[in-house]
Amino acid sequence: MEVEECEIHSVIGPNGAGKSTLAYLLMGIGGYEPQEGSVHFNGEDVTQFTITQRAKLGITLAWQEPARFEGLTVRDYLSIGAGSTGKVLENTLRHALEMVDLSPEKYLYREVSEALSGGERKRIEMASILTMKPKLAILDEPDSGIDVVSLKEVIALIQDLKKNGSSVLVITHRDEIAAASDKASLMCDGMIVKTGSPAEISDFFKKKCKPCDVKAYGSKGD
Amino acid sequence: MDVIDLDTSAEFTAMVDAYEQSGGDSSVLKMADVSSLVVSGNKILGANQTEGVVLDKKSTKSGVDIVLTIKKGYQIPNPIHLCFGVLPKEGLQQINVTMIAEEDASVELIAHCTFPNAEHVVHKMDGKIIIHKNASLIYNETHFHGIKGGVEVIPKVKIKIEEGGRYNTGFTLVSGRVGLLDLDYEVDAGKDTICELIAKVYGRGEDKILIKEKVLLNGENARSVIKSRVAISDDAVAEFTGVTEGHAPHARGHVDCVEVVQGNAIAKAVPIVMVDNPLAKVTHEAAIGSVDKKQVETLCARGLEENEAVDAIVKGMLK
Numbered sequence: 203m204e205v206e207e208c209e210i211h212s213v214i215g216p217n218g219a220g221k222s223t224l225a226y227l228l229m230g231i232g233g234y235e236p237q238e239g240s241v242h243f244n245g246e247d248v249t250q251f252t253i254t255q256r257a258k259l260g261i262t263l264a265w266q267e268p269a270r271f272e273g274l275t276v277r278d279y280l281s282i283g284a285g286s287t288g289k290v291l292e293n294t295l296r297h298a299l300e301m302v303d304l305s306p307e308k309y310l311y312r313e314v315s316e317a318l319s320g321g322e323r324k325r326i327e328m329a330s331i332l333t334m335k336p337k338l339a340i341l342d343e344p345d346s347g348i349d350v351v352s353l354k355e356v357i358a359l360i361q362d363l364k365k366n367g368s369s370v371l372v373i374t375h376r377d378e379i380a381a382a383s384d385k386a387s388l389m390c391d392g393m394i395v396k397t398g399s400p401a402e403i404s405d406f407f408k409k410k411c412k413p414c415d416v417k418a419y420g421s422k423g424d
Numbered sequence: 425m426d427v428i429d430l431d432t433s434a435e436f437t438a439m440v441d442a443y444e445q446s447g448g449d450s451s452v453l454k455m456a457d458v459s460s461l462v463v464s465g466n467k468i469l470g471a472n473q474t475e476g477v478v479l480d481k482k483s484t485k486s487g488v489d490i491v492l493t494i495k496k497g498y499q500i501p502n503p504i505h506l507c508f509g510v511l512p513k514e515g516l517q518q519i520n521v522t523m524i525a526e527e528d529a530s531v532e533l534i535a536h537c538t539f540p541n542a543e544h545v546v547h548k549m550d551g552k553i554i555i556h557k558n559a560s561l562i563y564n565e566t567h568f569h570g571i572k573g574g575v576e577v578i579p580k581v582k583i584k585i586e587e588g589g590r591y592n593t594g595f596t597l598v599s600g601r602v603g604l605l606d607l608d609y610e611v612d613a614g615k616d617t618i619c620e621l622i623a624k625v626y627g628r629g630e631d632k633i634l635i636k637e638k639v640l641l642n643g644e645n646a647r648s649v650i651k652s653r654v655a656i657s658d659d660a661v662a663e664f665t666g667v668t669e670g671h672a673p674h675a676r677g678h679v680d681c682v683e684v685v686q687g688n689a690i691a692k693a694v695p696i697v698m699v700d701n702p703l704a705k706v707t708h709e710a711a712i713g714s715v716d717k718k719q720v721e722t723l724c725a726r727g728l729e730e731n732e733a734v735d736a737i738v739k740g741m742l743k
Contacts, residue, residue, distance in 0.1 A: 231721055253724035262725050269722045272653075272682075273740030282736070283726030334726060 203387050203394045205338065210360055210370045212380040212400065214407055215389035221373040222266060224389065225342045228371070229263040230256050243338065257283065260337030266346055266373075268327040271314045276326055279314045284333040298329040301362065303355060320347040328359055339363050341372045345379060357382045380404055435511065436462065436469045442538040443507045446568030446599070452505050459504040463488050465515055476500055476529070487518035487548075492533075494559070496526040506535040513543040513574070522552045525559035525589075532562040542603070543574035551581035555589040564594040573601035573629050580608045585617040587643065595623045598742045602631035602660070609636070615643030615672070623652045624742045627660035627689070638667040641675035641704065648677040655738045656689035667696040670704030679708035684715055684738055 205211045213221050226234035228241055230253045240249040243259055251259075262283070271279060280295045296306040302325040312318065314326060324347050331339050345356050357379060363370050372379060380386050386403035388395045396406055439462055440450040452458045453470060459477045462470035466483050473479040476498030480491040494500060510517050525531055539545045555561050569575040577597075585591050595607060602625060613619050621637045633656065639648040650666040668677035683691040695708035715734050723733035 229721075229725055232717070252730075253721055254727060254729050257725050257727040265718070265722065269716065269719045271719060271737065271740050273743040274736070278736075278740065282723055282728060330726065 203397060205369050205371050206385075207369055208364055208367060209385060210364050210372065210383040212372045212374050212383040212386045213389050213394075214374060214380050214386060214403065215395075219389045220392040221389050222342050223392070225263060225340045225371070225373055228340055229253060229261065231263075261340070262331060262334050262336040262338075263340045264327045264331050264342060264344060266342040267320075268323045270316055270318075270323065274314050275311050276314055276329075277310045279326065280330050280333050283330070285335070294333050295329075298332040299326075301332055301359065302326070302329045303352075304329070321349070321352075324348055328356070331363070332359070335366060336363075336368050338369045338371065341370060343373055343375065345374060345376050353378055377404055433469070435464055435467070438511050439464045439469055439507060439509055439538075442509050442511065442540045442568070443536050445540055446536045446538040447566050448505070448507065448534075448536040452502075453507065455502075458502045459500070460506070461490070461504075462507045463509070463517075463519070465510055465512075465517055474500070474502070477504065477531075484518065484520075486516045487520070490519065490521040491524070492521070493524045494526060494529040494531045494561075496556075497528045498526075498531075499529070500531040503532040503534045506533060507538070508535065508547070509538040509540075510545045510547065511541060512545075513541050514545060516546045517548070519547070519549040519551075521549065523554070523561065523563075525555045525561045527556045528558050529556070530560040533564070535563065535565040536568070537565065537577070538568045539575045540568065540570045542570045543572055545574060546576045547578070549579040549581070551579065553581060553583040553591070555583070555585045555591055557586045558588040559586075560590040562592045565596070567595075567597040569597070569600050569603055571600050573603045573631060575601075575603035576606070577602075577604065578606045581610070583609065583611040583619075585611065585613050585619060587615045588617065589614065590618045592618075592620045593622070595625075596742075598624060598626040601629055602627045602633055604632045604634075606634045607636065609638070611639045611648070613639055613641050613643060613646040613648055613675075616645045617643060617647070619646070619648040621648075621650045623654075623664075625652075625654050625662070626738070626742055627654070627656040627662055629658050629660065631656070631660040633660070633662040635663070636665040636667070638665075639669070639677060641668065641670045641677050641706075642672055644672045644674055646672060646675045646677075649680065650678070651680045653682050653741050654691065655684040655686070655742060656691055657686040658689060659687070660689045661691070662689070663692040663694070664710075665694040665696065666708065668698075668706045668708070670697075670699040670701060670706045672701055673703035675701065675704040675706075677704075677706040679706075679710075681708075681710040681712075682741065683710075683712040684741065685713060686715075686734070 299306045380400045386400040387397040459474045476495045478493040482489045637650045654662045666679035679695045681693045685691045693710040697706040720733045
């Protein structure tokens with residue numbers, strides 16, 4: 203599969219299809235090395251690159267369940283990878299928190315620990331992606347743990363990333379997020395079965411794809 | 425206010441410098457409205473006591489004897505600052521201290537213990553803390569032992585909290601080397617009391633860290649938390665023993681230990697929880713191992729090198 207520059211590309215598929223595995227593989231997470239094939243970024247083969255090397259090229263990942271950090275404040279966390287200092291950094295962090303609907307006054311000096319709810323952690327994870335201004339943001343189910351009302355905000359954030367020059371690969375179960383993408387891919391049993399417009403892929407997934415048929419669809423290239 | 429003494433000798437200046445090095449704000453040692461005590465070896469270099477604070481101190485052959493009393497009903501507005509240290513490469517400092525917070529009194533103490541040049545220094549503290557009815561005492565102690573690891577620090581403190589009293593203590597030793605730390609605190613917690621013991625230590629080289637904290641929940645509704653955060657690297661060893669015993673109805677205690685191990689370091693955690701009253705409850709959790717992989721990967725995905733990510737995580741844990 204390919205993700206174009208400034209493209210929102212969603213990956214949908216049943217549970218256990220390997221969507222999160224794909225996200226980890228693209229980020230270079232240990233234990234998720236490809237058994238075959240390769241990962242290229244801007245024409246460069248990055249298959250053997252470490253997470254840090256990929257991050258320095260502009261690739262980053264927002265986890266489905268973000269890590270918690272005892273003693274690390276939201277400010278500390280967002281500053282990592284922000285690539286600025288002083289007043290510019292301060293403004294960037296505040297703006298990023300406002301973008302995810304969190305008050306900078308209330309959150310900037312709170313710990314990124316269990317004291318925050320899952321929803322708050324997800325928003326902070328998105329804020330950290332915004333501060334990093336990546337070339338490719340891989341978002342693993344950015345909507346999980348966030349209420350339905352906030353789904354529109356998630357979609358708006360993804361579109362903001364694109365507007366600011368990022369490509370976005372988003373793993374999702376939500377039709378609304380897939381529909382807001384430029385392109386979608388269906389993944390089943392560790393394979394990209396089909397790539398096309400979001401409507402086409404969503405329709406195909408709902409009408410034709412059953413987990414037991416996955417390999418057949420893949421082999422037919424349907 | 426009673427300014428007892430203020431030494432302006434080179435030794436005082438050196439102690440103040442060392443105090444700054446260990447993270448203290450030396451300006452408070454000269455403020456008239458802040459109680460303070462500065463001790464180098466067995467010499468009392470500076471002391472100040474404010475209203476509601478009675479500070480008895482006496483130099484001994486190898487240290488000082490101190491009795492600090494917060495008078496009944498006094499809420500001391502500014503923290504009391506204590507500065508202990510040994511400036512030469514070798515020496516013994518024996519601190520015998522009794523702290524008393526009388527009924528309804530409230531106070532915060534900030535202690536800095538600094539041994540910047542130590543090659544073979546022993547710092548012993550035998551302490552007794554009594555917190556009377558509805559009194560509150562917060563005691564935060566930060567250590568700086570220099571970079572050679574030539575310090576043995578052996579604090580032994582017994583604390584008694586009477587009905588409605590509150591005791592919070594924090595012990596921090598995260599800069600420079602540890603040498604040997606053998607910390608032993610024991611708390612007797614009475615009815616409706618609250619007690620929190622936090623220790624944060626970073627060991628390197630061949631440092632040896634022994635932390636034993638014990639809380640006896642002897643009074644109804646007594647509450648306690650023992651929390652330790654230890655990071656060790658190189659060939660350091662650490663052993664944490666957290667004991668909580670629930671002996672009274674509705675007593676609640678928790679022991680929480682995290683030890684992060686790098687290099688050839690060895691860590692051991694021994695949580696001991698005991699309850700002999702059916703209405704009491706004591707819980708514990710302990711985690712020992714390397715830094716959480718997902719945390720490291722998360723920070724690497726923001727562009728940090730792996731060692732930078734580990735450093736940031738450990739520093740956060742010990743902050």
